[in-house]
Amino acid sequence: MRVGVHINRFDHSGGGPALGVELAAAGAAAEAAGVSWLSVMDHYFQMEFNGGAEDPMLEAYTTLGFLAAHTSTIRLGALVTGVTYRHPGLLAKIVTSLDVLSGGRATLGIGAAWYDREHEGLGVAFPPVAERFERLEETLRICLQMWDPQDNGPFEGTHYRLAETLCVPAPVSSPRPEIMIGGGGERKTLRFVARYGDACNLFATTPEEITHKLDVLRGHCETEGRDYDEIRKTVLHSGEALTEGDFDAFVRDVGRYTKLGIDTVILSPSVGEPAAWIERSAAPVVQRLAELD
Numbered sequence: 297m298r299v300g301v302h303i304n305r306f307d308h309s310g311g312g313p314a315l316g317v318e319l320a321a322a323g324a325a326a327e328a329a330g331v332s333w334l335s336v337m338d339h340y341f342q343m344e345f346n347g348g349a350e351d352p353m354l355e356a357y358t359t360l361g362f363l364a365a366h367t368s369t370i371r372l373g374a375l376v377t378g379v380t381y382r383h384p385g386l387l388a389k390i391v392t393s394l395d396v397l398s399g400g401r402a403t404l405g406i407g408a409a410w411y412d413r414e415h416e417g418l419g420v421a422f423p424p425v426a427e428r429f430e431r432l433e434e435t436l437r438i439c440l441q442m443w444d445p446q447d448n449g450p451f452e453g454t455h456y457r458l459a460e461t462l463c464v465p466a467p468v469s470s471p472r473p474e475i476m477i478g479g480g481g482e483r484k485t486l487r488f489v490a491r492y493g494d495a496c497n498l499f500a501t502t503p504e505e506i507t508h509k510l511d512v513l514r515g516h517c518e519t520e521g522r523d524y525d526e527i528r529k530t531v532l533h534s535g536e537a538l539t540e541g542d543f544d545a546f547v548r549d550v551g552r553y554t555k556l557g558i559d560t561v562i563l564s565p566s567v568g569e570p571a572a573w574i575e576r577s578a579a580p581v582v583q584r585l586a587e588l589d
Contacts, residue, residue, distance in 0.1 A: 300333030376478035378409030
């Protein structure tokens, strides 16, 4: 089992001027600890459970570019980009730029979007859920076409039309950046994972619930003719036991997910100063989780 860290709070005690130094320190701490994944959330406004829209929120890909410059080995991504936030052609270029400048460490994390307040707040269209899933599928197809050096032609969809799918320079990742689709929706999201994804991300609710979701994914893979074992399975975990210092309880809990084939547990520091949290709470369990089977 590998460990990832997901930074979703930016309420540093030093305010905005301290965030650059803090994020650089978090990247260094994550790599020193052997963490394999570092992500940020992609939202315009902070989530209600993290203090609400008046609390700080950085733009995701600017932040990932900064982290790329202050790290050298860790994989980087947004967990996850809402499909409504950026035009898909631009999104493909953004992720490609992150991949090129990071030396092939970018993942496209993407989902159907859900936070209506931030859309309304900044004047971004928020279509009904069925249309958002239609746009998600078209966006996945566009990104795959943008990353296909043999296909620079047009894309004609219901919601998006591109005259040319040029993407130069090409990604450094071979054959292209990893695609991680977030969410556990059984009819559409997990079907898209089977059809287009390299990785999925689920909430670590209970092992029983994760078992069910993975069974659904396996069924979609059979329908799509996809090798289920090719897909990297990850879970987002609250890490509450870590924050409380109960490493044994945390390792026991995560061990149950390892037996289900989960590749990476992604932890979310509950503080706005993640570097110290990584050193204090994540670093002590990285090797212990790596030894689980």
